[in-house]
Each structure stands twice: as C-alpha cells, then as structure tokens.
C-alpha cells in the first residue's frame with residue numbers, strides 16, 4: 001500500500017494543541033499517509049482528494065474517532081503458566097499478600113517461567129503482543145521480573161527483544177526488573193549480585209531498570225542501591241511505587257530522577273507534588289487496581305499536582321491479564337463514579353465475579 005486515505009473521521013486526535021481542543025482534536029476530518037508517513041491531517045473539506053494517486057486505498061471511518069497508536073508503558077508479558085485460580089481466591093477475600101504467602105503470586109509465575117527457553121518465552125509473549133497491536137498499541141514496554149536469577153532474567157529480556165524483529169508487532173522497549181519478588185535466601189547477597197552482574201548483563205539488552213518498592217517486596221534502601229547502580233551504568237530508572245501501601249517509593253523516584261513512578265494508589269499529595277517537581281511521569285494502572293480491589297489510582301490528582309500522567313495495562317498473569325489500552329483508558333479515575341467505588345468496596349464479591 002503506497003497511499004492511504006481515511007475519510008469521514010468523527011474526531012481526529014492529533015496531539016497538536018495548535019489545531020484544536022485538547023488533545024488537538026479535529027472534527028469531521030480526513031487523514032492521508034504515503035509510505036507510512038502522514039501527508040494530510042485536517043478537516044475533510046480541506047482535503048484536495050483529486051490530487052491523490054489512483055491506487056489510493058480508501059478507508060471509511062464512519063464517524064468514529066482516529067487516534068495515534070497507544071504506548072503501553074508498563075507490561076510484564078513474558079511469562080509461562082497461568083494463575084486463574086487467584087481470581088477466585090481474591091473473590092473469596094484473599095489479599096495480594098495472602099495469595100503470595102500461599103505460594104501464588106509472582107513466585108508461582110517464576111516457577112512456571114523457569115521451565116521455558118527463549119523460544120518458548122518469545123512464543124508466549126508474541127501472542128500477547130499481537131493482541132496488543134489489535135487493541136491499537138504500537139509501542140510496548142516489556143519488563144523481566146519472573147526470572148529472579150540472572151540467567152532466567154536475561155532469557156526474559158532476550159525473549160522480549162526477539163519480538164523486535166517482527167514487523168507485525170508493536171515496537172518493544174525492554175526493562176530489567178530484578179527486584180520483583182524477594183529472594184528466599186540472603187537478601188544482601190541477592191542485591192549485591194543484581195547491582196554488579198545483573199545490571200552488567202542487562203545493560204546489553206534493556207533501556208530501563210525497575211524495582212518493586214512496597215511492603216512484602218523491597219525496601220526503599222534496597223531499591224535505591226539497585227537504581228543508583230543502574231543510573232551509574234547509563235540506564236534509565238523506573239519504580240513500582242505506593243501500590244499496596246505508602247512505603248516511600250514515590251519520594252525515592254523523585255529524588256533519583258526516575259523516568260516514571262508506577263501504580264501510586266497510596267501516594268499522598270506531597271508525593272505527587274515531588275514527582276511533578278522532578279518531572280517524573282506518574283503511570284497509573286487502573287486494571288490492576290480494579291482486580292486487587294484497592295483504591296483507584298490517582299489520575300486526576302497527578303494532573304492537579306502538575307505532573308505528567310500515563311495510563312498502562314500492567315498486563316500480567318495475576319493481577320491484570322488484559323492487553324487492552326482502550327479498556328484501561330475507559331476505567332474511571334479516583335473521585336468518580338459510585339459504581340467503581342462500590343466495586344472496590346465489595347472487594348469484588350463472589351456473586352459479582354460469577355457474573356463476569
């Protein structure tokens with residue numbers, strides 16, 4: 001296809017504030033592209049269609065919206081196995097921590113994922129990435145984190161990078177997530193190994209390093225050691241922060257100049273202002289918040305604090321198995337709808353889960 005014409009667009013979202021109301025919306029629009037480059041984006045009445053080549057492929061948008069591809073900035077799509085029983089456990093009132101203590105959660109996926117070589121991991125992730133593209137995602141960040149050992153973590157990163165060579169999938173950005181579930185043995189030795197051998201190996205593969213800072217995961221001091229080592233190695237840094245409790249992750253992300261602080265359900269106003277002052281993007285993951293039955297993420301509060309906001313799927317086998325950015329964008333922010341409030345207050349009661 002050399003030239004594409006999309007006409008009868010109800011709302012064309014350009015992300016250019018000069019051309020229309022936020023986010024740069026043009027009503028009754030058309031768009032043309034040639035060899036993958038957009039050549040016209042404006043009102044359909046301003047399009048000179050007689051100048052288009054005869055072989056132009058025309059798509060009728062029938063009044064629907066046309067938006068740029070989504071960037072899904074937080075996913076864990078390289079895994080084997082499944083944890084569907086945890087959804088029933090949660091519906092029965094189990095907490096994240098209780099499921100983990102019973103052998104479920106991240107550690108269950110670590111056990112299953114350890115069985116796979118790079119080929120098997122890439123095959124599993126490829127199907128999820130393909131579904132992401134069908135939902136409109138054109139760039140996806142993929143984390144490791146189900147390896148825990150250096151070798152297993154590198155297999156996950158190699159599997160993520162394998163997807164890059166497939167033109168039928170979203171673009172891939174890889175993130176090394178060594179601090180996801182705490183080790184069973186010596187924590188100090190585990191962190192030492194991550195800071196030296198782990199980051200060294202990941203630097204060949206990943207653009208970012210991430211850590212899970214929370215109760216039952218890793219402390220602020222442990223995360224700071226790893227992220228500081230990553231930064232010294234020239235890698236970007238990110239942090240899972242304030243998801244299950246208020247544990248200081250957002251302030252750490254601000255202090256270290258992280259690219260993003262993700263989750264933030266338990267962040268306070270001072271945390272969000274610190275993120276804004278340090279230009280840290282607040283990434284909200286409303287699907288995981290909904291499944292876990294905690295407070296909805298503070299989307300509006302992040303914006304009101306002056307920080308930049310992103311929405312992502314957190315696609316993973318346990319707390320949000322969805323590849324759909326449109327679904328995540330449609331979930332309401334804190335402070336809105338009573339339906340969301342009652343859903344979370346009931347912690348997804350059994351009768352509610354049975355109807356899903």
Ligand SMILES: [Zn+2]
Pocket residue numbers: 074075076240314
């Ligand atoms: Zn995550």
